[in-house]
Amino acid sequence: MSKQAAAGSPEGAARKIYSAYDDPGTPEEISRRSFMANATLAIGGIVGLALAIPIVGSLVPAGSSSKGTWSPLTADELTSLQAATAKPVKLEFQLKSQDSYLPEQSSGEYVWGIKVPSSAKFLAARTDVPKSGTLPYSDGTYTVVTMNFVILSPICPHLGCRPLWNDSANKFQCPCHGSQFDIDGEHVAGPAPRGMDPLPFKEQSGVANIMWIRYESGIPNRVIISYQS
Amino acid sequence: MLNWIESRTGFVSMAKEFLTEDIPGGASYWYVFGSATLFAMIVQITTGIFLTFFYAPSAATAWESTRAIYLNPWTHTLLSIHYWGSSAMIALVFLHLLQVLIFGAYKSPRELQWIVGVLLLLVTLVLGLTGYLLPWDMDAYFASQVSLNIAGLPPGGAILQLIAQGGPVMGTNTINRFFGLHVWLMPAVLVLLVCAHLAIFRHNGSAGPVVDDPRKLKPGRFWPDQMFMDGAVSFFVFVIILALASFAPPFLDQKADPTNAAFVPYPAWYFLFLFGLLNFVPWLFGHIPFLASQANAPWVEMLAAIVVPTIGLIIVLLLPWLDRSTTRSFASRGTVLWSTFIVIVAIVGLTIYAQLGIQSKEAAGPPSMSEEQILAAPAQAATTTSASGGASAAAAAGAKVFSQNCTSCHGTNGQGQPAVAPPLAGNPFVTGDPKAVITVVENGLHGQTIMGQTYGAPMPAWKGTLSKSDLAAVITYIRGGLGSNKASAVTESQIK
Numbered sequence: 090m091s092k093q094a095a096a097g098s099p100e101g102a103a104r105k106i107y108s109a110y111d112d113p114g115t116p117e118e119i120s121r122r123s124f125m126a127n128a129t130l131a132i133g134g135i136v137g138l139a140l141a142i143p144i145v146g147s148l149v150p151a152g153s154s155s156k157g158t159w160s161p162l163t164a165d166e167l168t169s170l171q172a173a174t175a176k177p178v179k180l181e182f183q184l185k186s187q188d189s190y191l192p193e194q195s196s197g198e199y200v201w202g203i204k205v206p207s208s209a210k211f212l213a214a215r216t217d218v219p220k221s222g223t224l225p226y227s228d229g230t231y232t233v234v235t236m237n238f239v240i241l242s243p244i245c246p247h248l249g250c251r252p253l254w255n256d257s258a259n260k261f262q263c264p265c266h267g268s269q270f271d272i273d274g275e276h277v278a279g280p281a282p283r284g285m286d287p288l289p290f291k292e293q294s295g296v297a298n299i300m301w302i303r304y305e306s307g308i309p310n311r312v313i314i315s316y317q318s
Numbered sequence: 319m320l321n322w323i324e325s326r327t328g329f330v331s332m333a334k335e336f337l338t339e340d341i342p343g344g345a346s347y348w349y350v351f352g353s354a355t356l357f358a359m360i361v362q363i364t365t366g367i368f369l370t371f372f373y374a375p376s377a378a379t380a381w382e383s384t385r386a387i388y389l390n391p392w393t394h395t396l397l398s399i400h401y402w403g404s405s406a407m408i409a410l411v412f413l414h415l416l417q418v419l420i421f422g423a424y425k426s427p428r429e430l431q432w433i434v435g436v437l438l439l440l441v442t443l444v445l446g447l448t449g450y451l452l453p454w455d456m457d458a459y460f461a462s463q464v465s466l467n468i469a470g471l472p473p474g475g476a477i478l479q480l481i482a483q484g485g486p487v488m489g490t491n492t493i494n495r496f497f498g499l500h501v502w503l504m505p506a507v508l509v510l511l512v513c514a515h516l517a518i519f520r521h522n523g524s525a526g527p528v529v530d531d532p533r534k535l536k537p538g539r540f541w542p543d544q545m546f547m548d549g550a551v552s553f554f555v556f557v558i559i560l561a562l563a564s565f566a567p568p569f570l571d572q573k574a575d576p577t578n579a580a581f582v583p584y585p586a587w588y589f590l591f592l593f594g595l596l597n598f599v600p601w602l603f604g605h606i607p608f609l610a611s612q613a614n615a616p617w618v619e620m621l622a623a624i625v626v627p628t629i630g631l632i633i634v635l636l637l638p639w640l641d642r643s644t645t646r647s648f649a650s651r652g653t654v655l656w657s658t659f660i661v662i663v664a665i666v667g668l669t670i671y672a673q674l675g676i677q678s679k680e681a682a683g684p685p686s687m688s689e690e691q692i693l694a695a696p697a698q699a700a701t702t703t704s705a706s707g708g709a710s711a712a713a714a715a716g717a718k719v720f721s722q723n724c725t726s727c728h729g730t731n732g733q734g735q736p737a738v739a740p741p742l743a744g745n746p747f748v749t750g751d752p753k754a755v756i757t758v759v760e761n762g763l764h765g766q767t768i769m770g771q772t773y774g775a776p777m778p779a780w781k782g783t784l785s786k787s788d789l790a791a792v793i794t795y796i797r798g799g800l801g802s803n804k805a806s807a808v809t810e811s812q813i814k
Contacts (some may be wrong), residue, residue: 149477150485165787165810179785181715188377188489197718198577243579248467250460251579256782264582264679265464266597280600282616303487305476306467309616315486 157227157316159291159298160184160198167297170238173204177241177254177261177272184301200288200299201241201254201261203272208234214273217283217309224287224311226302231289240290240299241274247281249306261285282309337541342526344538345547348421349524351414353548354555356512358407361559362445363505365400369393373452375497377490380454381573388570388693398563404446406559408588411439419637419658422646423525429638431518434511436635441508446586448500454493459574460583462496463488468596472624528646572692578722582679587669594668596622597675630661691730716795719788723780724796732800739777740768743801752808755793760814786813 113119162170166180184198205211211234212222223230233239243251250265260277261270268279276284289300305312324330341349372393374383387393415435418424424432451462466488470479484491524540526532538544572578585593599622603613612618633640641654648655721730727739734741742748747768748755764776780789790810797805 148481150480150483150491169785169787169810179788181785181787189485189491191376191378191490197715243577249463250583251577253579264580265460278614280614280619282619305470307471307616307619 170202177201233287242286339540340537342532343535345543350551355410357552384453398567401568402562448496455571590672591668594672716791719792749805
């Protein structure tokens with residue numbers, strides 16, 4: 090029914106008689122068509138490329154602040170650190186951080202503070218800390234042991250979970266994949282590629298300050314990825 | 319009417335053309351898995367589209383908007399269907415792959431259909447992975463943290479991780495990117511690949527049963543014979559999804575708190591075998607004498623997390639070229655069938671191994687909050703506290719210690735739970751002698767009758783778990799900040 094209607098119409102009749110593709114055309118037409126086919130594809134490629142460049146550019150994140158900031162600990166926290174004996178002290182502090190476009194916020198964070206008998210003893214116990222006892226950061230280098238204190242990042246150097254201090258085992262134990270660290274933060278068991286990361290620590294007119302650094306996880310070397318949370 | 323549409327669009331003959339397809343040997347319930355997966359995909363797209371009406375991707379709103387989705391019964395239903403629909407879709411993709419594998423339907427000329435199918439499996443898994451982060455609760459945060467760090471392990475992975483995270487550490491940009499991947503890019507890729515999968519299927523025709531030349535068999539009809547079976551099984555799948563969504567809705571944990579160390583993250587069930595592999599390989603190496611010293615080496619981790627899964631994927635992708643025999647009969651494909659069987663046993667075994675490991679860790683950890691408590695808690699249950707210093711900072715610290723450690727038994731407002739744990743608000747013991755309160759919090763208590771009631775859950779000893787400052791803060795809080803309690807503060811020097 091519909092076919093008959095189509096055949097009766099002028100368009101249907103015209104279609105029957107002649108198709109543009111029946112005639113290969115003159116050499117000029119062939120040459121022009123091949124140009125137009127290539128040009129159409131090229132236009133598509135240019136548009137694709139022009140879109141791809143800003144898209145790829147947008148995907149690579151802008152670098153984070155390369156400047157570290159010091160966060161003060163409260164007087165109480167410093168007292169508890171000074172009173173530390175044979176186990177690490179959880180030091181809580183307020184970390185100011187800016188998460189992309191969100192307003193800067195202050196959130197609770199913590200680090201582990203340990204008291205060591207001497208810098209030499211600590212460095213002997215920590216095989217993954219340079220013998221110089223210093224690590225690089227935004228202001229140059231910082232000494233890992235300051236006033237016989239060492240501040241350890243709570244982030245597991247394996248895949249970014251948080252090891253817990255276990256009193257009876259006398260170790261830090263990570264709940265995720267079972268990495269273990271002794272009181273010095275030295276890696277003693279499990280999959281972590283290095284010991285716990287020491288953080289910069291300084292005392293200024295009675296106030297203890299620490300710097301929050303995030304190191305890349307899963308690799309033996311300490312690569313700073315961020316000075317923010 | 320149909321003629322009118324047909325003469326102007328040709329849609330009717332297109333639909334007829336689409337539904338007219340010979341099935342060699344007749345329709346069969348063996349062939350329903352592909353259609354059932356497609357059905358699950360449609361359910362996911364439908365529920366997913368409407369969930370975007372209520373979800374807001376940013377670190378400040380992701381958890382809060384998800385909580386609002388949980389609190390409204392309609393959106394909660396949509397979310398529960400979406401949650402179980404994802405499990406159903408992944409289970410059906412695996413079943414579809416298994417059926418094609420066993421029937422040898424990937425053989426020439428269907429190699430490219432197989433490859434597109436494996437790509438569809440990968441896209442589906444990426445959808446599962448990216449969707450897992452979006453609620454931004456504890457598990458979402460830590461499980462994604464682990465998977466992103468694994469992505470960063472291989473050479474060149476660091477830049478991949480940076481791009482996926484949208485920054486050096488996880489944050490609001492990560493949510494935005496995962497949201498874009500989950501609701502737009504991956505579904506678009508998925509739909510395009512499904513179209514390619516179906517077009518190639520129609521080009522080659524149905525593979526039919528396991529015989530040398532299925533085209534010689536008497537054919538059956540796709541519509542309505544096979545479509546009825548597809549529809550019946552899809553409906554069965556839908557009923558299961560609805561039942562699970564009604565009786566086992568998903569669980570929203572507390573808002574992501576990077577400082578909560580006690581949390582044991584766990585991946586979705588379909589990634590458990592990879593999680594198991596990550597734990598099993600080092601364990602295995604530890605039990606082989608000459609490899610024991612290497613058990614924790616980074617290369618072993620790389621082997622378990624990256625190399626073995628990648629090799630597995632490459633083998634699956636190249637299967638049509640690894641198994642080149644032209645016959646599809648079971649008898650002559652013993653190697654492929656037995657290998658498939660062994661791999662399935664290994665995957666199931668690793669899944670159980672991982673699940674048992676997680677359960678034992680969770681049992682050892684502190685009890686977590688129930689969902690009622692999480693949903694009832696005011697939205698500021700996040701980590702943000704104002705650093706106003708002085709007394710209010712101390713009070714905030716006490717409230718925070720309380721909400722993280724005590725509320726799962728004693729309730730958000732210290733109201734207690736009948737037969738589990740006593741109320742703290744309005745409890746004269748709590749507001750009485752501070753020394754006695756300190757002793758109980760430090761050393762724990764069990765079996766005591768309190769205000770004429772007995773309680774089942776033992777009070778753990780918090781000494782050693784909480785710092786002295788935390789203990790002082792939380793005792794001060796329960797004595798002076800809960801309900802109408804107005805007793806004196808406790809200082810750190812009073813803690814032994």
